Amino acid sequence: MSFDFLSILAQWPLLLRGAAWTIGLTALATLFGATLAVAGAWARSQGPRPLGWLVGAYVELIRNTPFIVQLFFIFFGLPELGIRLSPGVASVCAMTINLGAYATEILRAGIEATPRGQIEAAQSLALSRTQIFLHVVLPPALKTVWPALVSQIVIVMLGSAVCSQISTEELSYATNLIQSRNFRAFEAYIVGTLGYLGLAILLRHLLNWAGPRFLFGR
Amino acid sequence: MSATLQAAPAPTAGPVPRGDAGAHTQVGAPILRITALRKSYGAHEVLKGIDLDVARGEVVAIIGKSGSGKSTLLRCINGLEVFQQGSLIVDGRHLLHDNPKAMRELRQGVGMIFQSFNLFPHLTVGQNVMLAPHLVKRRGRAQNAERARALLARVGLSEKFDAMPDKLSGGQQQRVAIARALAMDPAIMLCDEITSALDPELVGEVLRVVESLADEGMTLLMVTHEMSFARKVADRVIFMHQGLVHEMGPPETIFGAPQTPELRQFLGLMEGSAA
Amino acid sequence: MVDFTLWDILRNLLLAARWTLLLSLIAFVGGGVVGLALLVLRLAGRPGTGRIVGAYVQLFQGTPLLMQLFLLYFGLALAGLNTSAWLAAAVALTLYASAYLTEIWRGCVAAIPRGQWEASASLALSFGQQLRHVILPQALRIAVAPTVGFLVQVVKATALASVIGFVELTKAGGLIANVSYEPLLTYGCVALLYFAICFPISQLARLLERTLR
Numbered sequence: 001m002s003f004d005f006l007s008i009l010a011q012w013p014l015l016l017r018g019a020a021w022t023i024g025l026t027a028l029a030t031l032f033g034a035t036l037a038v039a040g041a042w043a044r045s046q047g048p049r050p051l052g053w054l055v056g057a058y059v060e061l062i063r064n065t066p067f068i069v070q071l072f073f074i075f076f077g078l079p080e081l082g083i084r085l086s087p088g089v090a091s092v093c094a095m096t097i098n099l100g101a102y103a104t105e106i107l108r109a110g111i112e113a114t115p116r117g118q119i120e121a122a123q124s125l126a127l128s129r130t131q132i133f134l135h136v137v138l139p140p141a142l143k144t145v146w147p148a149l150v151s152q153i154v155i156v157m158l159g160s161a162v163c164s165q166i167s168t169e170e171l172s173y174a175t176n177l178i179q180s181r182n183f184r185a186f187e188a189y190i191v192g193t194l195g196y197l198g199l200a201i202l203l204r205h206l207l208n209w210a211g212p213r214f215l216f217g218r
Numbered sequence: 219m220s221a222t223l224q225a226a227p228a229p230t231a232g233p234v235p236r237g238d239a240g241a242h243t244q245v246g247a248p249i250l251r252i253t254a255l256r257k258s259y260g261a262h263e264v265l266k267g268i269d270l271d272v273a274r275g276e277v278v279a280i281i282g283k284s285g286s287g288k289s290t291l292l293r294c295i296n297g298l299e300v301f302q303q304g305s306l307i308v309d310g311r312h313l314l315h316d317n318p319k320a321m322r323e324l325r326q327g328v329g330m331i332f333q334s335f336n337l338f339p340h341l342t343v344g345q346n347v348m349l350a351p352h353l354v355k356r357r358g359r360a361q362n363a364e365r366a367r368a369l370l371a372r373v374g375l376s377e378k379f380d381a382m383p384d385k386l387s388g389g390q391q392q393r394v395a396i397a398r399a400l401a402m403d404p405a406i407m408l409c410d411e412i413t414s415a416l417d418p419e420l421v422g423e424v425l426r427v428v429e430s431l432a433d434e435g436m437t438l439l440m441v442t443h444e445m446s447f448a449r450k451v452a453d454r455v456i457f458m459h460q461g462l463v464h465e466m467g468p469p470e471t472i473f474g475a476p477q478t479p480e481l482r483q484f485l486g487l488m489e490g491s492a493a
Numbered sequence: 494m495v496d497f498t499l500w501d502i503l504r505n506l507l508l509a510a511r512w513t514l515l516l517s518l519i520a521f522v523g524g525g526v527v528g529l530a531l532l533v534l535r536l537a538g539r540p541g542t543g544r545i546v547g548a549y550v551q552l553f554q555g556t557p558l559l560m561q562l563f564l565l566y567f568g569l570a571l572a573g574l575n576t577s578a579w580l581a582a583a584v585a586l587t588l589y590a591s592a593y594l595t596e597i598w599r600g601c602v603a604a605i606p607r608g609q610w611e612a613s614a615s616l617a618l619s620f621g622q623q624l625r626h627v628i629l630p631q632a633l634r635i636a637v638a639p640t641v642g643f644l645v646q647v648v649k650a651t652a653l654a655s656v657i658g659f660v661e662l663t664k665a666g667g668l669i670a671n672v673s674y675e676p677l678l679t680y681g682c683v684a685l686l687y688f689a690i691c692f693p694i695s696q697l698a699r700l701l702e703r704t705l706r
């Protein structure tokens with residue numbers, strides 16, 4: 001048996017395009033998912049009771065079902081209700097909803113670890129509830145849970161490989177396209193897999209670098 | 219110093235100030251009026267009907283055993299604890315627990331310093347001082363920074379503006395907490411055992427700052443175990459026992475001629491532990 | 494066109510769910526055995542083997558399970574083995590689970606205070622005896638909850654076996670959705686069935702975490 005990696009690497013524009021898609025999907029899902037998680041964690045820890053329960057149900061539902069089923073439900077199921085999404089949009093939606101649930105739970109743990117005295121100090125300085133949440137509770141909580149959050153974002157990025165199943169043209173879709181053209185399946189998937197590994201390492205470093213700088217101070 | 223740190227002249231003739239109030243007292247409405255305040259946790263009553271007036275500029279020390287309700291009383295004054303009966307008026311504002319807007323207005327006038335400092339760990343010293351004025355008072359950036367620097371200089375920490383709280387000693391952290399409270403221009407300051415968490419050698423630097431506040435006419439209400447400090451700085455000392463004001467008077471009387479056996483016993487205990 | 498009732502859909506999904514459960518069990522048990530071997534290798538071995546196991550973990554945790562599945566599927570064929578989706582899925586999920594489990598357990602062992610190693614060493618216990626009698630019994634207690642929690646991840650991971658053609662719950666859902674023209678209902682049922690399997694396990698893990706702490 002002989003391997004031929006060159007014929008795979010010759011298709012680098014396809015691979016690059018796929019990687020760009022993966023990065024784009026992940027960036028959007030992270031942005032929306034993190035926002036969703038902040039709102040969700042707020043609702044769970046200090047929002048009105050019924051809203052807290054609702055968010056709790058959402059978190060449990062997502063955490064106890066596979067991502068691929070969530071994706072198929074959105075892409076194949078929702079059109080029945082007249083909600084027709086393109087593969088790219090459906091992918092971002094599924095990833096956002098998925099990340100949002102996990103990150104809600106991660107953030108909530110950080111928020112509940114806030115010492116009571118911090119909140120009392122902020123109250124006695126006449127800060128409003130919203131101000132206390134955004135300026136006193138959230139930044140240290142983000143800092144505490146950042147490693148867990150970064151891991152979850154990486155997991156969602158890796159999970160996005162599944163989006164090829166609804167023909168979103170991301171990295172694993174590109175890999176599949178290449179192997180269907182030159183029938184070098186094993187080599188193609190080796191290259192594609194290493195591509196994901198590289199992206200995962202890159203993403204982890206990027207987030208570990210960016211978090212302290214832009215989100216929660218030193 | 220800002221205008222609010224100076225004792226304001228009384229605009230109208232209010233109730234006659236208490237005879238036992240000290241030199242800082244001026245004629246005017248009391249800045250704090252507590253009437254028949256009762257508070258309980260479940261079936262356990264912690265405060266059993268507190269009546270207390272504090273005049274503008276007065277320095278009041280609250281002493282008593284742990285569990286006597288003194289910290290709870292202090293925490294009631296800015297709404298950290300919810301009380302069930304009675305009324306509480308600070309600077310003409312009624313304390314209304316279920317009205318967030320009214321609570322925030324009241325709290326702007328009431329500074330509080332905690333036993334455990336409670337600095338915000340993710341913000342620098344300067345940011346700790348500037349946060350509330352920025353968010354609540356909408357103070358401009360330049361003015362806010364200038365004020366924060368002045369206050370930090372005031373507590374002897376001007377060089378720590380950009381330091382993180384966890385790089386400071388306990389005494390330094392507590393002084394930052396004082397500067398942070400002062401930045402809101404409070405009319406009254408509550409000090410809840412502010413030296414209890416400090417190593418003995420750091421107590422002095424914090425008490426000196428508090429004393430200078432008293433000298434400048436700040437209204438101070440402090441729960442403290444530092445009897446010699448209370449004696450030196452307070453205009454009036456309140457001894458709390460089992461949820462009630464048990465004895466009250468000028469420090470000379472309270473410490474020199476205690477009337478009740480409970481106070482005598484408490485002072486004896488304190489002396490014993492100090493020795 | 495055949496008319497599918499809700500019961501038809503559910504009945505077929507339930508039948509397929511057996512394969513999901515079986516595949517989960519194989520991956521979990523297989524992964525546990527391999528994971529334990531890797532753990533011992535990592536704890537006992539020289540720095541070299543530790544680093545290799547570490548790289549193994551990084552590789553599986555840093556790449557998509559989907560790609561691992563394809564790699565195994567095509568790799569086994571390349572090695573001349575008669576590949577079935579069933580075999581590829583079982584092997585891939587076993588390796589995937591072993592990487593995660595060995596990492597979870599390593600964390601549990603690392604949580605045992607150094608003093609326990611030192612005390613047992615000073616009592617002249619061999620490495621094997623230290624592990625067997627002192628370290629693992631304590632680590633096991635902390636490991637139970639996260640291990641049970643990981644089972645949920647395994648069950649969800651088996652859904653990807655559908656992509657290489659193994660007919661389990663998700664694949665069956667796709668097939669039924671195609672013939673019944675009821676994708677919303679079908680995928681809703683699929684999701685609920687996964688939830689019915691995973692939620693009790695999640696709750697058990699949470700309960701164990703509280704009681705065994």
